Amino acid sequence: MRAETCRADGMTSVRGSLIIRPTSRILVLDPADRILLFFARVGYSVEPERRPAATGFWALPGGGVDAGESHAAAAVRELAEETGIRTSSPLPWIAERITSYPWKGRQYQSLERYYFHRAASDVLDDSGWQEGDKRWMSRLGWWSLDEVAATDDIVRPPGLVPLARDIIAGRLPARPVTLEA
DSSP: OOOOOOOTTSOEEETTTEEEEEEEEEEEEOTTOOEEEEEEEOSSOSSTTTOTTOOEEEEOSEEEOOTTOOHHHHHHHHHHHHHOOOOOSOOOEEEEEEEEEEETTEEEEEEEEEEEEEOSSSOOOOTTOOHHHHTTEEEEEEEOHHHHHHOOSOBSSTTHHHHHHHHHTTOOOSSOEEOOO
16 A cells, blocks of 8 residues: 555545545454454445445444544544544554445545554543544444344444454464455
């Protein structure tokens, strides 16, 4: 994944209307090996062939990289803002993905880096959610990997369960793996 130069708002516009959005997401596991997900209400299905009536999907905590901020620093910041979990240690970079999607009439390409954090407890605090986040984010909570694998709901990113199973088994990737779009 190549580095992008960000505008002051953290995004780079390329080829006219395409907006490049550097993003950091965090795969968080609690002491019981449950994974942390929130529901993203986007108003349309991100898998129209499989789930045409879906209006959102389940996702890992995380968000956009601010101007002048590294992906790693954004992961630590987003972890605190969206979950109340604070860490001063750098998080291991475990995966990456490039995906495109429409949002509010514009086309985005998300350059996503995924980091890992093992939470010391299952206590969460969503009071750091920004007003804009509250309009489309909800239901932050812990899922067993079997629940994630069995759900008919859309869960992003693809490949999340096998990656989490490897980490639980003590196989942290030596270098970031590439997840499918």
